[in-house]
Amino acid sequence: MDIKALAYVRIESTAPSRWETFATEVMGMVVAPQHRWGDNLYLKLDDYAYRYCIVPGQQDQFLCAGWELGGPEAWEQALAELDAAGVDYRRGSDEEAQERNVAAFVSLRDPGGQLLELCLQPRLDYLPLLPKVPVSGFVTGYHGDMGLGHIAMATPCLAETRSFYVDLLGFGQTDYLTVPIPGEERPHGLHFLHCANPRHHSLALYEDSQPHPGNLVHLMAEVQSMDDLGRFTDRVHETGTRVITGMGRHTNDQMVSMYVETPAGFALEYGFDGVQIDWRHYTPTESTTTSHWGHRWGQG
Ligand SMILES: [Fe+2]
Structure with missing residues (x-):
């Protein structure tokens, strides 16, 4: 399987405004200027439209990582390998993919029980980072x-x-x-x-x-x-x-x-x-x- 990189993380929060303050005033991230969906908070740190998705909820916890496949061929190959290995996975709906700003994704659990997602083509907005606090930028290649x-x-x-x-x-x-x-x-x-x-x-x-x-x-x-x-x-x-x-x-x-x-x-x-x-x-x-x-x- 050809996993390219860690594309996004999803975090549940009882108070997303605390994440907004932490991310924008301590870390130097920005609220995503383009990608919005419902009450979720999307935070950006580089050319990707967002990197952290904060989902309002009942608990404060890490939900899952989104791992990016290296293109459409790698995506098809990955699904074939999951099928061949008999791994249980769920294909995300079109609406869920739009919420994540990806072309497609699947979710599954690792042997420790941790949820993860594999995704295809997370979108970039290429907008320059204009943080509230002085940060020259993040190292993301x-x-x-x-x-x-x-x-x-x-x-x-x-x-x-x-x-x-x-x-x-x-x-x-x-x-x-x-x-x-x-x-x-x-x-x-x-x-x-x-x-x-x-x-x-x-x-x-x-x-x-x-x-x-x-x-x-x-x-x-x-x-x-x-x-x-x-x-x-x-x-x-x-x-x-x-x-x-x-x-x-x-x-x-x-x-x-x-x-x-x-x-x-x-x-x-x-x-x-x-x-x-x-x-x-x-x-x-x-x-x-x-x-x-x-x-x-x-x-x-
Ligand atoms: Fe570390």
């Missing part, structure tokens, strides 16, 4: 072909979930990290997976039987300069946004980043300087350390 960033999800069945994304959906292994957990005998495993773009990982799978706040470990957005990240830290402090970890540099993707709490309760990793990789010359790694420096819990 050529016309967004590296996707909106990455997500890290918890799964109670790491090996099965990895196999689903790698063996069925065609993700590539980038790194396997083991993280020691205080008070636990053995470390938790974390698979970093890439799709068909140079981003180090578009998906990280974290081994954990415990549900995470807001049904996600974190969502990552990458900005274009160190000053963008520095100004973000200022806005975090000025707005009283809860800091989950202070700034640090990750080992495997080299990202300089900090983690803050989103209105859904899961973390946002806001980063700069992530490595981009030519997969033709890459050998997957195994690692044991998350950060070169920093990323201390609770310290801004």
Whole structure:
């Protein structure tokens, strides 16, 4: 299966206005100027018409990721592979596809029970980003072909979930990290997976039987300069946004980043300087350390 990139995320919110404030005044995203549907809030960060869809609801939680197939042939091939594997999926209606601003999509669940969507041709509006706060832009590749960033999800069945994304959906292994957990005998495993773009990982799978706040470990957005990240830290402090970890540099993707709490309760990793990789010359790694420096819990 030829999955190109992470096209969109869908997040349920009891108060979408909190997401609007967080996204536009802390992160530097904008409310999508063109795409609207019902009471949903669509947030844009690059040439794509939107990247985050905030759906009003009864809970604050991550709903699903939308993964973009690499064109109509890849789409047909993907459906054939799902059929051949006997995987249960639901084809979205035309109206649901219009709401998502894609040509077509299917929804299915991974072995950990997490909903995901595979989509064809999410639309671009190419409108320049004019954020309310000073951000020079987000790193998403050529016309967004590296996707909106990455997500890290918890799964109670790491090996099965990895196999689903790698063996069925065609993700590539980038790194396997083991993280020691205080008070636990053995470390938790974390698979970093890439799709068909140079981003180090578009998906990280974290081994954990415990549900995470807001049904996600974190969502990552990458900005274009160190000053963008520095100004973000200022806005975090000025707005009283809860800091989950202070700034640090990750080992495997080299990202300089900090983690803050989103209105859904899961973390946002806001980063700069992530490595981009030519997969033709890459050998997957195994690692044991998350950060070169920093990323201390609770310290801004
Ligand atoms: Fe991350």
